[in-house]
Amino acid sequence: MTNTEARDAMEHVSSKFGITPEDYMLPARSEIHMLDVNGKLHPSGQQGVEPGHEYPLPNPKALVDAYEQLVIGRRVNDQNSALVRQGRMAVYPSSHGQEACQVAAALCLDEGDWMFPTYRDSVAVMAKGVAPMEVMAGFQGDWHCGYDPKQYKVSAQATPLTTQLLHAVGVAHAAKLRGEDTVVIAMCGDGATSEGDFHEALNFAAVFNLPVIFFVQNNQYAISVPLSQQSVAPSLAHKAVGYGMAGERVDGNDLVALLAVLGRAVRLAREGNGPLLIEAHTYRMQAHTNADDSTRYREDAEVQSWIAKDPVTRMRTYLDEAGLLPEATVERITASAEAVAKTLRDGMNSEQVPDPADIFAYVYSSPTTQMTEQAALLADELAREEDTK
Template sequence: MTVLDHRDQADPDLVPGWLPGATAPRTDPAPLLPDAEPLRVLGTPAADKADPGLLRELYRRLVAGRRYNQQATTLTKQGRLAVYPASTGQEACQIAAALALREDDWLFPSYRDTLAVVARGVDPLQALTLLRGNAHTGYDPRATRTAPLCTPLATQVPHAVGLAHAARLAGDDTVALALLGDGGTSEGDFHEGLNFAAVLHAPVVFLVQNNGYAISVPLTRQSAAPTLAHKAVGYGMPGRLVDGNDAAAVHQVLTEAVERARNGGGPTLVEALTYRVEAHTNADDATRYRQADEVAAWQAHDPIRLLADALRERDLLDDQLVAEAAEEAEALAARMRAEFHADPDLDPMSLFAHVYAEPTQQLREQAAQLAAELAAEAEVHTR
């Protein structure tokens, strides 16, 4: 095997970020062995061949997802959600990826991936309890085969590997899909998870939604790799690069990777190129670290617009679908407003319910203390 050393050419400042409309997706300062090169499907006309039913479903869900992002952000401004990391602009990545899974597959989302969680069938309101602040996880991970939204970056990656490994040992053809961002690829757990996955030949797929920024830090300060998909090569697994704003392309690449894992082909790393149109969260100010024209370029490459164009080209987008999708989205937003404008039912005594299978003596005493405090408070209120 020839090992090519191109380290002298690698200057992180010179690796350009990929922008929509660029003729070449990205320059490649470190050519890889031919059979190891990540497959690029940027610009692949996946939508031309995709099932019309799938495209129409993606359209509906993307429109609803966009509205969900908008409504959740509004609710933070009204103090009704504690925080919301919007995925506006990333709807195609999340929804198309989740739809590539079978019902008995598992999803391991990170905190920005509520739309993927909803696409798994989790109730849209239950998916938000973490961000509303009334419960860490509002849904049953086992029943929905959707792990809790994971906040510590990339720590969910080895979980997906372990679950996929256990499924393979059990003889099940279940696949695990881990979602993370470009910043997460710098974490040690990303490295350890991918290495374990390749060594164990686990049926797992890793989707990096490269949205350009880890809060304020651009990708060029995160990695000097020619693409994040190239990282797959070092682990001995295929890497795939896909336009994350092209829902049909994301669905195609993820479906291939998931089926490959299901059929014993082992793990795949997919990098989806997308953009975080909004700030990191409602508490962030993105104007401090990025230019408006960059945002505008990506807004011109909007996932819903791309999908609508593809649908129109195939004569699949009629007024009825547009109206129905808008109606569904508005109904969802109305449900969110109704639910979240009411105060949630909170049970302070639930604090002690699930620390251990059985509370320790010390926890029982502390629960009694809180119960006494609550009783005293109630007495003051009734007086």
């Protein structure tokens, strides 16, 4: 049975843009950006105007809403890093410097859409609506995933790299078979593009013509290994053409461009035009985790050069100069960020004691005989410990 659906979709969408399918699949000649490093809007002729790669400016309200999430995201990263330093949280992979990507990944989705985040995407998970302390359960060491993925339509944050991309494909496939218009954003980093599952996920999504946005946050390093050691492709976005899907590169520290590019990608996917691969260039400003020492593999000058491209500063400057940040708005945004930070501090201070019996409770829908025996052994051991206290 010859499968023509994906090919037909490519023909259809590219002809709408008046270009060939190949030109539609190839990323624009340079990454899409809208704000320069000083927060000035690029002249409209430089905002991504190649045929098939046109990106209109998002509306002012969307920009201010996104900025609020950006400020919250930065506050969450800083607060959690502080909590780790104080020994009140076990581990936190910070997305400091990548907050624009985090925020855009969540805000481009509708309520019924799914997100498949990695361990570094806590800010995106919160921006999608998951309660902050439910996100933190895993980093606190209470349980692997503290939220209900079905309730929020956010998968458990993936620790093995890349495996989640295939789950995203499956969720989209199930929805498509039922005739639902769900879109799924599947997130990964630059290192993950080397994994076999990256290839399999993109290929499956393309072959089955599924509404999945593969969103690669290229933060230049996989722990210590630089991108040049992962891939020598012209860009990660160029890999899309190998699967018969569209790819695009975007400035990952430019929230305006991210909203425009991801917003359009979601729209195209929802219309049945198949998956897209979006690569955002950004930078992990801090070490991989608190257990890492990034001075061993990257130069301070490089880190400094990225401070100048900070996504929060750029967005604030732009909105301020556009008159979109009156004092009252600034105060409101600061207050929301402080409220989230307080939730995190208070949550970390109230020590949760996980129940040892839970070790056995969720392995299967009901415990096996063997597990029930082992649970009884542990319960007995704990009871005897209690007696000797």
